[in-house]
Amino acid sequence: MEKTIELRNITKTFGPVVANKNACLTVHSGEIMALLGENGSGKTTLMNMLSGLYYPDSGKIFINGKSVYITSPKDAFDYGIGMVHQHFKLIDVFTAGENVVLGLKDHFFINKKPVTKKIQSLLDRYGFVLDLNKKIYDMSVSEKQTVEIIKVLYRGADTLILDEPTAVLTPQETERLFVILRNMRNDGKTIIIITHKMQEVLSLSDEVAILRKGEIVKVVETKDANQEELADLMVGAHVALHIDRDLPVNPTKVLSVNHLTCYNEEHVKSLDNVSFDAYSGEILGIAGVSGSGQKALLEAISGLQKTEEGSNITFFDEKGKSEDLVGKDPKIIKHMGVSLAFVPEDRLGMGLVGDMGMVGNMLLRSYDVGKTPFIEVKKPAKLASILKEKLEVLTPSIDTPVRNLSGGNVQKVLVGRELASQPRLLLTAYAVRGLDINTSYTIYNILNYEKKQGMAIVYVGEDLDVLLALTDRILVLSDGKVTGIVDSRTTDKKKIGQLMASSEENKEHD
């Protein structure tokens, strides 16, 4: 059955923040529509209104020309609309099959056989591979995603909204997902995919709607689009998608990690016998599917994570003097004179204090200087003003709580503070996550500048294209193990994808 979904003049505000402004969009069945936009451009908000999580402030939704009111996810399902969210909503101790039927009210008792049969037929129809009796906690991220998609299909949805589905997948898994999505489209389903990756848009979708600052600025047919044009539409100005990269100059060893093993809170190995070196004047990239041990690695080096016996982390200062970092907390490491800075993934939850202004946040690094019980505010205040000016941080004042700043400005404050200590080693986790294209390039430029000054940089990233363009070497983590350290100039995406998915058997070092 032909089906048309139309969003007309949708506006949604959260306090002073306008998430969507007069957004209009028409989607037909049997097509894949990509919603492309930078973080914060209102893609997810718009789709949350279609799937019943939010209600628009003004504007209307029409299905087949009839005005409808969607006030809950259940309403959305009644209209055949289902959404797979970025953060999965599954019960860990249940099996895949149990999760699929969870919450359905038609029967008090569930007769397993016909249900399993129905789910299996759905799986076969589109080419999913899934063991229905497997528990969620035993599953990989990609399997969990499959369960989420099946959950939506089982509820009879013919319109599927996917929010950044590829963020957690390896390139190979992404390709597999795309095959399935194309099968579904050919079966007459409507697919809306939210993304900020342009290559995916070009390879998968039929139409692209570009969002900027909550508005749909343009809808184009994918076959007529190219990457530069899409980038310009997303940003609203011309952007140069190019990162300079120089060869490392006089690299000397700054950090040596040997046989590093850690356990997480659930006593599962988060890092398994990791060994590598980092050099001055070099950016070392860390690649891997999210949750492969990147966080544990950086936290272990900076003294936030307990390491197992036999682990060895050695830091070398300018004169080649070595310091052992194992078993030391961040304060001791700082007082040992080890110049190490860490830009963590969770900016407001770990790197900064959201309710404090820039000055208060500069203090985090220096509040304990001096012998008096009182804090010294002058220097941090000066540093805050300098950063505000130099990095163009948009904030009403240096005392405005950083919580109220945009993601990009929050990151500038954090990166600026960490670099202000002029460290010899800089650890960054997802330094550009959630940032707009321009701010991302500002960060790349800062990192490149510091690299030229001789800083050793460890860059944990998620976008393989950026990792390949920015870094000098890439260390690939899979399940807490190093599956390869490759030269970024000679390797390609396919090779890294294989390393990301591989385990022990094809372990190799360059």
Add this chain to the structure above:
Amino acid sequence: MIKKEPLVRIAKRNDATLKQKIVMKTVCIGTAVLISILFIWIVSGKNPFPAVGYIFTGTFQNSIKIWASVQETALLLGIALALTPAYKMRFWNIGAQGQILMGGLMTAVSMIYFKTLMPNALVIICGLLLGTLAGGFWAFIPGFFKAKFNTNETLFTLMMNYIAVLIVTIFTKIWQGSASSLGLINSRGTYKHIGWLLTINDNPVIVPLICVLFLAVSTYVYFKKTKHGYETEVVGESVKTAKYTGINVPKVMMRTVALSGALCGIIGFFYVAGIDHTISASTSGSYGFTAIIVAWLSKFNPFVMIFYAFLIVFLNQGGKNLSDQAYSANLNEYSCEFIVFIIILSILLSEFFTNYVLIYRDRNKFKKYYLHQLITFGLTTKEVK
């Protein structure tokens, strides 16, 4: 299956101006006052306005009443300030009552047992020291368990209250012997007024008042200017950030909670040595809990706390006066307390209306428009078409 747009929706707003906030608060409190007057009128069946007068004279009738209110304000403010360090750290200490009682108990112990051993000044100093330590220790116990084993502090501090009440009851029973109550400690004989806090012009309130005001300033300075205060605030904001910075979280937690309890202990000392000169399980009444409201309403700003502490005391005293005056047999102390809480609730509600806005379906219909205007008092920034 056709659904309608929801009747009322709530949306967040952060754009209320100061003027709008003030008007909103006035409207909310005004409404509460109107409801209270209506309540008095219905319950008593008499002209409610003299009753309103009695509420005012509860504080402002004469200097005795004024000083009584000042005393209560000082104590309530003191407890709210004592809670502030723990609350800034998001440690929900609801055990102020127990910490006060333990502080007061140790003060009483020093008054009773040390009077024969040392001069008056030393008895007082011992009482203060022991009281502070006891209060601090009483809070340190849940603080220790929270820091080491991440136990829930609300349940723990609440339980510590019950234990403190029982300990105090046991001691007062022992001390009172066959008497019906403990009575004033050291009230006559050789040891008359030993361990009693110094009075100025026979006024026992002035010394505690000065100390509490000093505490207000110190609290402000502590959180604005000191390293310890800064650490406490970072731990309260995010334990992860604190660890990332290298702050020893368990140490800061135990230190801050013990400080909070020690300050409560000092308030206990003021109760016993300065004001009551006796101790019972109900020494601090419900102030250990009322102070939580004071601390929250003022968003932990020590100077705003002075205002809210006085407001609550003023309402309490007014309510008490109203029932004392026997204006109407129906207006007993409970119905008076009811009025007090209606007004406190309205202050809390006004916070809601300054932070959220209501959006109605059929905004074009006159009736709804009118209702909308009435409820939000024309304060909404939303266009009403």
